[in-house]
Amino acid sequence: MSSAAPEFADELPDDPLFVQALGRAMRVMEAFQKAERPLSLAEIAAATGITRSAAQRIVHTLRKLGYLRMAPDGRGFLPDLAVLNLTYDYLRLNPLIRRASAPLLELRRTVRERVDLSLFDGQRMVYASRLQSKREMFFATLVGHSVPTYCTSGGWAVMAMLPDDEVDQLLAAADMRALTPRTLTDPDAIRAQIALVRQNGHALAFEQILMGEIALGVAIADPAGRPVAAIHVAASLAEWEPEEFRRRIAPLAAEAALAISR
Known part of the structure; x- marks a missing residue:
């Protein structure tokens, strides 16, 4: 993807309430839906259509919040336990x-x-x-x-x-x-x-x-x-x-x- 290409062009650009950064973070989490193994930064960027630099920042933030973790071998990332907290809340509510x-x-x-x-x-x-x-x-x-x-x-x-x-x-x-x-x-x-x-x-x-x-x-x-x-x-x-x-x-x-x- 060219660095000049718009990221997430389908993210309702005319909606003043839509938070682009949050949309990108959710797309990063959605990248794991069909994954069979840990995803690297390059794979996350390719799956979501964002730059590798943006993927790195989002992954870092999600790791700090407990939603992603490093794979045991250090070669990629996986969803972490905080995701289960959201699942539990959805089911019980x-x-x-x-x-x-x-x-x-x-x-x-x-x-x-x-x-x-x-x-x-x-x-x-x-x-x-x-x-x-x-x-x-x-x-x-x-x-x-x-x-x-x-x-x-x-x-x-x-x-x-x-x-x-x-x-x-x-x-x-x-x-x-x-x-x-x-x-x-x-x-x-x-x-x-x-x-x-x-x-x-x-x-x-x-x-x-x-x-x-x-x-x-x-x-x-x-x-x-x-x-x-x-x-x-x-x-x-x-x-x-x-x-x-x-x-x-x-x-x-x-x-x-x-x-x-x-």
Whole structure:
């Protein structure tokens, strides 16, 4: 990038209340969202579109505040514990998550499979609560992990509560990639699943995110009837026949979603 190029041209330059320096600092933190290892200053600068000098100043400030730390080998930076303080505050102050705690625990005790609560964020569903089963991979245990709206049971359930024009906008803007050989990426096929949700009241997804996994999703609405979240119940196809899973899980998940909505 040329040193004369404007930094963060999309940072609402006409908004007099927008703090450019704070925006840059948040972009530095966001650079770690897809990272698989510590990031160097050069990598942070490239990911955020700021100069290396600006990245150095921001990283230094964030380290002083406890939001970043040096990697153990000294070759890059990682998020630090202060980030968890913000996560904790978000979770404890979110009324939907607080309200969902008891119904989700009861659902998990009853079904004895993984139960997740995900929040609708446009193109992604972000996990805010994860109650594990006996078999999980590391990423499936983490709050904050997100999955695409277009290929998840919870995403289909959420889209089923939206008007068709909003569904069309979401699908048109989605970066549709096949996460497994069975992931649906054809908009018409996804619309067919949404139609089934409107008919059945729940979504049933097969191997959309993980091979061998079946997942049932039910949307949660706000007081205005807009979808804001979803319950996912996920299990192994080696242990469940699909229709038995639907028959057993769908009424329980719907009951939990209704309790949370109320």
